[in-house]
Amino acid sequence: MPLFKKRPSRADFEREALPHLPALYSAAVRLTRNERDAEDLVQDAVLRAYRFFDSFEPGTNCKAWLFRILTNVFCNRYREREREQEILAEAESSEANVEQFLAGIESGRDVETALLGRMVSGEVERALKEVPQDFRLAVLLADLEDFSYKEIAEIMECPAGTVMSRLFRGRKILQKLLYDYAVEQGIIEPGQAPASGTGGAAALDLGAYRRKRQGLAAGGGDDDGGHGDDDGTGGAG
Amino acid sequence: MNCSQAENFVHAYVDGELLGEDRQSYERHLGTCNHCRVSSRFAGRFKAAVRAHLPRRPMPTAVEVRVGAALDALAATPGRRVWLTWPRMVPALAAVGVLVFVAGTLRHRRSFVLEQARRSHQAELPLDVVASDCGSITSWFRGRVDFPVHAPRLSEQVTCRGGRLVNVEDQPAAYLVYQDLGGHRVSVLVFDRQAAPIDAPHRRLVNGREVFYGSGPGVSTAAYHDRGLGYVITSDLDEESLTRLVSASFH
Numbered sequence: 057m058p059l060f061k062k063r064p065s066r067a068d069f070e071r072e073a074l075p076h077l078p079a080l081y082s083a084a085v086r087l088t089r090n091e092r093d094a095e096d097l098v099q100d101a102v103l104r105a106y107r108f109f110d111s112f113e114p115g116t117n118c119k120a121w122l123f124r125i126l127t128n129v130f131c132n133r134y135r136e137r138e139r140e141q142e143i144l145a146e147a148e149s150s151e152a153n154v155e156q157f158l159a160g161i162e163s164g165r166d167v168e169t170a171l172l173g174r175m176v177s178g179e180v181e182r183a184l185k186e187v188p189q190d191f192r193l194a195v196l197l198a199d200l201e202d203f204s205y206k207e208i209a210e211i212m213e214c215p216a217g218t219v220m221s222r223l224f225r226g227r228k229i230l231q232k233l234l235y236d237y238a239v240e241q242g243i244i245e246p247g248q249a250p251a252s253g254t255g256g257a258a259a260l261d262l263g264a265y266r267r268k269r270q271g272l273a274a275g276g277g278d279d280d281g282g283h284g285d286d287d288g289t290g291g292a293g
Numbered sequence: 294m295n296c297s298q299a300e301n302f303v304h305a306y307v308d309g310e311l312l313g314e315d316r317q318s319y320e321r322h323l324g325t326c327n328h329c330r331v332s333s334r335f336a337g338r339f340k341a342a343v344r345a346h347l348p349r350r351p352m353p354t355a356v357e358v359r360v361g362a363a364l365d366a367l368a369a370t371p372g373r374r375v376w377l378t379w380p381r382m383v384p385a386l387a388a389v390g391v392l393v394f395v396a397g398t399l400r401h402r403r404s405f406v407l408e409q410a411r412r413s414h415q416a417e418l419p420l421d422v423v424a425s426d427c428g429s430i431t432s433w434f435r436g437r438v439d440f441p442v443h444a445p446r447l448s449e450q451v452t453c454r455g456g457r458l459v460n461v462e463d464q465p466a467a468y469l470v471y472q473d474l475g476g477h478r479v480s481v482l483v484f485d486r487q488a489a490p491i492d493a494p495h496r497r498l499v500n501g502r503e504v505f506y507g508s509g510p511g512v513s514t515a516a517y518h519d520r521g522l523g524y525v526i527t528s529d530l531d532e533e534s535l536t537r538l539v540s541a542s543f544h
Binding site for chain 1: 336347359
């Protein structure tokens with residue numbers, strides 16, 4: 057056995073990593089919110105990846121590995137805690153707007169079509185910029201880069217449950233921002249949607265649900281309680 | 294499954310992460326509940342709409358060029374990491390131990406970092422950042438090296454020209470280039486002293502500090518430690534002129 061393991065070459069690195077450069081850059085622009093910082097971030101992440109390329113396991117997901125490095129570099133350099141806390145507090149205080157909006161859809165008013173059909177790309181981009189960092193990152197990784205929850209958990213170095221929670225809240229905040237915009241533009245009237253009793257950002261716990269379901273199964277039935285079928289198209293439950 | 298539980302699974306369902314019995318149970322609930330069905334449909338449509346409105350941002354060609362140049366710079370620097378695996382580590386460590394013992398018996402062994410600085414100076418490698426004010430150059434290194442870079446003030450006649458990211462051992466280091474009024478090029482290699490020791494047979498005390506000297510064909514080097522960092526100044530100036538620059542940098 058030779059003393060030294062064969063070192064990955066520059067060609068190995070370029071073949072594995074560089075095809076993901078456009079994805080890294082696109083995510084970096086949306087994370088840093090400006091192109092100049094994005095270029096610096098991508099360069100730093102790629103250099104770090106190259107220096108530590110020996111720790112990459114060939115055959116595993118190189119894109120996820122690169123995104124993990126990009127995220128680490130970004131978090132170490134661009135954390136904007138204070139500003140995010142303000143935005144988050146503001147978003148939480150008016151989250152009821154989104155719930156009202158969802159209730160409006162349910163009530164048969166066509167606000168869903170109004171909002172989704174008249175979305176403007178620039179406004180979606182602007183709204184995404186306003187989403188706090190951790191939530192924005194979760195939305196980016198899931199919705200734009202198609203990473204699984206498991207991969208996102210590895211990239212963000214947090215449990216899968218936290219990923220689900222961040223994704224849930226990130227999308228809620230994004231919906232709220234776009235709802236506000238739609239109201240501002242007259243696409244939706246402020247008082248259009250009635251109040252709703254739907255819950256907020258509940259904790260997501262698949263394990264707890266499964267335990268409960270197993271308990272119910274043992275006791276003799278599934279729990280299909282709730283709002284019921286009010287349009288007559290569903291089954292008996 | 295009730296509405297409260299179903300609400301928790303909306304996003305997992307839309308993302309294709311709800312599988313097996315959980316998915317069947319959720320879909321059974323959707324079949325009986327208009328509220329959750331609307332909520333699920335909206336979540337799916339919202340995700341699709343966001344995705345459609347946020348296409349991948351096109352990457353300028355300059356980014357690819359810049360990354361390639363940075364990789365070239367990194368690959369060109371000596372002293373890269375040795376690729377060892379644990380099963381091979383024991384004999385490797387034994388070999389290192391022997392080398393350390395032998396090296397410890399030799400006094401005033403020349404450290405490689407002076408040689409590296411001399412080679413870099415003579416190679417006149419292209420600069421990553423070009424600016425006449427030292428502040429812009431040191432700012433450029435922020436985040437690229439693991440320590441704050443301060444360009445030593447060498448004299449009134451010596452001005453900053455630019456900088457380049459290099460490696461000393463496996464650690465990123467700053468390579469600063471100056472120019473004096475007589476056209477002499479002066480370079481300063483700044484690195485974490487933990488990365489490489491400074492040592493040389495020829496040493497002098499300058500303003501009470503130990504300065505190590507080396508020389509090569511047509512160039513001289515002077516090196517010293519300051520606040521945890523190592524500095525190697527290289528130029529085609531003679532030793533006395535170089536010493537004046539070193540002395541000025543202490544202020």
